[in-house]
Every structure is written in C-alpha cells, then in structure tokens.
Amino acid sequence: MSNGLRWGVWDEIDRENKxxxxxxxxxxxxxxxxxxxxxxxxxxxxxxxxxRGGTRCFHRIERATVVSGVKSRLRDLDGVERIEVIDxxxxxxxxRELRPKTWIxxxxxxxxxxx
Numbered sequence: 530m531s532n533g534l535r536w537g538v539w540d541e542i543d544r545e546n547k548x549x550x551x552x553x554x555x556x557x558x559x560x561x562x563x564x565x566x567x568x569x570x571x572x573x574x575x576x577x578x579x580x581r582g583g584t585r586c587f588h589r590i591e592r593a594t595v596v597s598g599v600k601s602r603l604r605d606l607d608g609v610e611r612i613e614v615i616d617x618x619x620x621x622x623x624x625r626e627l628r629p630k631t632w633i634x635x636x637x638x639x640x641x642x643x644x
Contacts, residue, residue, distance in 0.1 A: 553578040556610045560599055560627060564618035571595050571618050575602050577609070592620050596627065604629040 551559065559576040565588070573595060575585040585602060589595045603609070609632070612624040 551576065553583055555579075555608050557613055558603060558606060558609050558611075559613045559615065560603075560622070561615040562595060562618045562620060562622060571620070573599060575599065577606055579606055595620060596622070599627050600629045603627065604631055 553576075555578055557577075559574075561574040561576065563572045563574075565572050568588075570588045570590050571592075573587055573589060576583060577585075587598060587602070589598050603612070612627055614622050614624055614627065616622045
C-alpha cells in the first residue's frame, strides 16, 4: 500500500533528504544503519510515512545505543506490522531485537501454560 510519497535518506553533506525510491507503507518501517567512519558513529534512518518528510535521522556511537534509540523512535509509530532492517554498518541487527515491547501485535503475546 502506498500513499504516493517516497522514502528519503538524510544526506550529511548536502544536509537534506535524498530519495531512495522506496514507496512508503504504514505497515512497514525501514531502519537503515550506516557506519560513519569519519566521525566514529552510526547514522540511523527510520523511514515511515509518519516521519516528517518520510525520514527521521539520528546518530549513536555504540551498538547498544543504536538498538535503544531505534526502539525509542519506533514506540510512537502505530499500525506497523514489519520492520525492514538495512544494516550497512555490519552490526547484525535483527527485526526481533529492534521491536519495542509495547508493540503487542508485532511481538506477539506470550503463551501461558497452566499446569
């Protein structure tokens, strides 16, 4: 499902969003992590129609803060069923570890066994 908008990725040099050609979908959020070797940090792009301009960009220094930063950002998005992870930094990030605990529909409910 597309709303006619396109994804963008923040370009540090030009200081503006660059189009990636991906269609926006309220059901899917794209998380792209790049390694900014020059500044010893990771650049995170959260791409979703709810984000202003389709993209939210922020930076983190460690893998753990990348994960917590993404979870914090995704917590506010509604109706997301899937996270597409583009891990250009080689951090071995997975959709499962990036899901906020508040996403009951996405993470599933724990099975309770009564003995």
